[in-house]
Amino acid sequence: MQPWILAVDLGNGGPKVAVVGSDGEILGTGATPVSVQIGLDGTATQDAEEWMSALLTAVSGALRTASADPAALHAVGITGQWGSTVPVGADGRPVGPVLLWADTRAQRHAREVIGGPVNVGGIAPHKALPWVRLTGGAPSPSGADPTGHSLLLQNELVDIGRRAVSLMEPVDYLAFRLTGRAVATPASMILSWLTDNRPGAPLGYVPSLVARARRDPALLPELVPTGSVQGSLLPEIAEELGLRAGAPVITGLPDLHAAIVGSGTVQPYQSHLAVSTTAWLSARVPFKKTDVLHSIATLPGLDPVLPVVGNNIETGGAALSWLREQIIAPHDGLAGGGSGIGADGAAPSHAQPSFDDLTRLAATAPAGSEGVLFTPWLAGERSPVENKDLRGTWLNMSLRTDRAILTRSVLEGVALNVRWLYGYYNRFLGQRPKTLRILGGGAQSDLWCGIFASVLETPIERVADPLNAQLRGVALWTRVCLGEMSLHEAAARVPVSGRFDPNPPDVRVYREAFEEYRRLAGTLGGLYRRLNSAGG
Numbered sequence: 001m002q003p004w005i006l007a008v009d010l011g012n013g014g015p016k017v018a019v020v021g022s023d024g025e026i027l028g029t030g031a032t033p034v035s036v037q038i039g040l041d042g043t044a045t046q047d048a049e050e051w052m053s054a055l056l057t058a059v060s061g062a063l064r065t066a067s068a069d070p071a072a073l074h075a076v077g078i079t080g081q082w083g084s085t086v087p088v089g090a091d092g093r094p095v096g097p098v099l100l101w102a103d104t105r106a107q108r109h110a111r112e113v114i115g116g117p118v119n120v121g122g123i124a125p126h127k128a129l130p131w132v133r134l135t136g137g138a139p140s141p142s143g144a145d146p147t148g149h150s151l152l153l154q155n156e157l158v159d160i161g162r163r164a165v166s167l168m169e170p171v172d173y174l175a176f177r178l179t180g181r182a183v184a185t186p187a188s189m190i191l192s193w194l195t196d197n198r199p200g201a202p203l204g205y206v207p208s209l210v211a212r213a214r215r216d217p218a219l220l221p222e223l224v225p226t227g228s229v230q231g232s233l234l235p236e237i238a239e240e241l242g243l244r245a246g247a248p249v250i251t252g253l254p255d256l257h258a259a260i261v262g263s264g265t266v267q268p269y270q271s272h273l274a275v276s277t278t279a280w281l282s283a284r285v286p287f288k289k290t291d292v293l294h295s296i297a298t299l300p301g302l303d304p305v306l307p308v309v310g311n312n313i314e315t316g317g318a319a320l321s322w323l324r325e326q327i328i329a330p331h332d333g334l335a336g337g338g339s340g341i342g343a344d345g346a347a348p349s350h351a352q353p354s355f356d357d358l359t360r361l362a363a364t365a366p367a368g369s370e371g372v373l374f375t376p377w378l379a380g381e382r383s384p385v386e387n388k389d390l391r392g393t394w395l396n397m398s399l400r401t402d403r404a405i406l407t408r409s410v411l412e413g414v415a416l417n418v419r420w421l422y423g424y425y426n427r428f429l430g431q432r433p434k435t436l437r438i439l440g441g442g443a444q445s446d447l448w449c450g451i452f453a454s455v456l457e458t459p460i461e462r463v464a465d466p467l468n469a470q471l472r473g474v475a476l477w478t479r480v481c482l483g484e485m486s487l488h489e490a491a492a493r494v495p496v497s498g499r500f501d502p503n504p505p506d507v508r509v510y511r512e513a514f515e516e517y518r519r520l521a522g523t524l525g526g527l528y529r530r531l532n533s534a535g536g
Contacts, residue, residue, distance in 0.1 A: 003074035004066070006243065007475040008055070009255065010080030010170050012036065012100070012277045012318075015051060017058045018468055019066035020475035022074065022484075024493040026468050028066025030058040037097070042104035042143075045097035048086050048173060055174075059241050070242055076178060076233060076249040077478035078171050079258035079470055083191035085149035086173040087164035088182075096160030098170065099149040101191070102314070102379050104388050106143030109151035113214060114139045120293065121386045127212075128292065134206055135193045136290045136297040136307075139213060142380070142388040146192040147213045154214070167219045171252025179231030179249050184221040186300035188252050190310065195223070197300050197307070198288060224251060226300065227481040250481045255470050256282055256310060257302055261480075262473025263437040263463055264494030266487050268306060271425075271433040273452065273460075275442030276470075279316030279418060280383075281425045282309045283433075294384035294424040302477070302487065309428065311383035313417055317442040319376040319392070323410050324352055328403060359445040362408035367454070368509040369405045371396045374413030375520055384421045385521055389528045393520075411448050415455040416510070416517040422456055435459045437496075439469035449498070454506035455514070464497040 004027060009016045014034035019027040032054035037045045063070065083101035086094055116124030122141030131138035139147035146167065153161030168176065169188045176182045186195045186203070194205045194213065203223060210217050224230075230251045238245035255274075260282060263272035271283040284306040290297040298307035315322075325331075329352040353361075373395040380388035394409065426432045436458050442448050443466035453460040463469050476490035 003072050004068055005074050005475040005478050006059070006076045007471040007478075008076070008078045008080070008174065009258070009470050009474070010051060010078065010174055011255070012081055015055045015058045016468075016471060017055070017062045018471040018475070019062050019068045020472060022479065024472050024476050024490070026465055026472060028062045028064070028068060029468060029471070030061025030065065032057040032061075036100070042107065044100040044102035044104075046100060048094040048098050051170075051174070052177060056240060059243070063242060071244050073244045073247045075247055075478045075482060077474040078175050078250070078252040079255050079474040080171045080174070080252070082169055082171065082188060082254040082256070083145050084170050085146050086168045086170060087153060087160050088166045088168055088173065088176075089163050090165050092176070092180075095163040096157060099152065102144055103149065103152075104142050104144045105156065106148035106152040107141070107388070108143075109155055110139060110143035110148040111141050113147065113151070113212065115141050123292065130212065131193050131209060132290050132292065134196045134198065134209065136197050136288055136299060137193050137310075138292070139193055140386065142386065144388065147215070150213070150215050150219070164219060166221055168221055169252070171254065172221060175230045175249055175252045178233055178237050180234050181231040182221045183224045183228070183230055183251060185224060185226040185228070185251050187226040187254055187257055187302075189223070190254065190299045194220070195300065197298075199304065226253070226302065227251065227477070229481065248482065250478050253474055253477060256280065256299075256308065258470040258473040258477065259439060260284060260302065260308060260473070261477045261487070261490055262469035262471070262494065263439050264491040264496075265437050266491040269429060269431060269433070270437075271429075272437040272439060273418065274440045275316045275414070275438065275448070276440040277316060277318045279313040279414065279440075279442075280311055281418070281421060282311070283429065284308055285429065289428065291424065291428055294421075295382050295386050296384070296424060296428050309425070311421060311425065313376075313421060314379040314382050315376045315392075316414055317440060319374075319378060319410050319414050320355065320358065320442070322378055323407060324355070324358060327406075328358070329353060355445070358407050359411070359447045361404045362411055363447050365404040365408040367506040368513055369409040369412055370400065372401055372405055372409040373416075373513065373517060373520070374409040375517075375524075376410070376414045376417055381521070384424045387521065387525060389532045390521060390525065391528050391532070393524065395520075411445075411451055412455070412510070412513070414442070415448075415451045416514055418452065419455050419514055420518055433458060435461050437461050437463055439463050439466040441467050446498075446500070449500040450503065451506075453500040454502045455510045457502050457507055459502070460500040461496050462498045462500070464495040469494075
């Protein structure tokens with residue numbers, strides 16, 4: 001019986017799981033989608049109980065495809081979304097919906113904590129300084145983080161707040177359900193900005209920051225070092241999942257950190273680009289630093305020695321999903337809603353095309369999309385500007401604009417948005433990466449990888465099976481935590497499947513497009529603010 005690791009990635013779309021061999025090979029996968037509730041008032045929530053039922057289905061699928069022996073389960077590793085809040089009751093079950101990283105209902109309360117008459121991007125410098133000095137960051141004035149969530153539960157969702165005995169990050173909650181032990185780590189608690197993240201600082205919450213954030217210390221989980229063994233898989237949970245009880249479960253790890261291991265970029269300054277639901281650029285670095293103006297900061301890393309660079313583009317691969325599900329082939333019952341671009345040339349009415357269908361269609365349009373620009377700010381933006389009022393836009397459409405151009409413009413718009421961040425990221429690092437490793441669902445497309453290479457003017461290396469790279473990463477990380485391999489040995493087990501170099505003619509087109517793109521947030525920001533404040 002070959003030992004294997006159960007890797008879980010609790011993303012925004014639902015849990016993905018993998019049966020992973022001890023060498024990092026993905027032996028089988030399973031995934032189950034979950035619903036998201038998005039409201040005009042800033043609501044963005046999920047149901048943590050739906051996570052658990054979806055996890056059961058996903059694990060069953062992974063075991064079946066891998067033909068895995070449950071008795072050979074070696075350990076469990078968990079990664080996923082962060083900056084979200086699960087209100088947990090005395091019985092260990094959620095007492096209300098999960099407040100997602102995109103929920104902005106607490107904006108008014110958050111601005112009382114971090115804002116002021118004199119502010120930069122909604123943040124008052126004198127209020128932010130104590131946070132930045134110790135943690136590297138500060139609560140968001142948009143309310144879209146755990147500080148905002150806590151304030152929402154105190155001031156508006158009061159009934160839920162009263163019944164909660166703990167507020168947990170998603171990865172911590174999932175590990176708690178598997179082990180019965182409620183803990184958090186400096187890595188999982190990043191966006192709470194409550195730990196001293198300076199090199200050599202002692203482990204623990206900073207009482208003065210807890211008070212500034214108006215957080216109840218009794219609701220904060222016990223803090224343990226990142227990469228600890230949280231506990232053993234409970235017998236009752238193991239029986240539900242069809243697994244061996246007693247396997248060690250490692251503390252939950254944010255997807256940012258799993259991507260570092262899963263991309264193999266563990267050397268200082270080695271950089272990766274993740275294109276998942278959101279998108280980001282990151283590397284391990286030997287310094288602590290903050291760029292408040294562009295929402296870039298160093299964060300607690302995989303170890304106390306090297307922090308990781310944190311930033312986030314709110315809409316990455318989700319822009320293509322939105323195009324497919326809401327524009328090209330929505331389930332709205334309207335005749336003719338089919339895509340017409342299926343593999344046989346004519347999809348049934350209301351059928352959604354595959355992502356391969358979409359990228360093949362986009363490849364028929366020219367670089368630059370005949371001058372059509374798309375801004376992927378469908379959920380506002382966090383980096384390189386913190387502005388929740390920004391929205392998605394197509395500019396410069398004409399009677400010639402068709403679905404091929406629209407689709408390519410979405411791919412290019414995400415890439416141009418990454419370039420907007422890339423300039424500030426390079427300045428933050430003090431150097432320009434020679435190559436970028438790319439991973440995530442968006443990296444499955446050769447066309448998109450090539451667009452990124454030309455837009456960023458940087459060679460792109462794609463990791464093998466990029467969709468499951470974070471699952472591989474957290475599985476290898478699990479072995480590191482158990483003392484079975486070093487971090488550099490784990491990185492050596494990450495294969496690269498392709499390289500994409502900038503195409504000089506496309507580079508010239510995208511340089512011109514970027515000159516226009518980089519001005520759009522400033523040009524359109526006032527319009528979006530007025531429209532959104534009016535309920536538009």
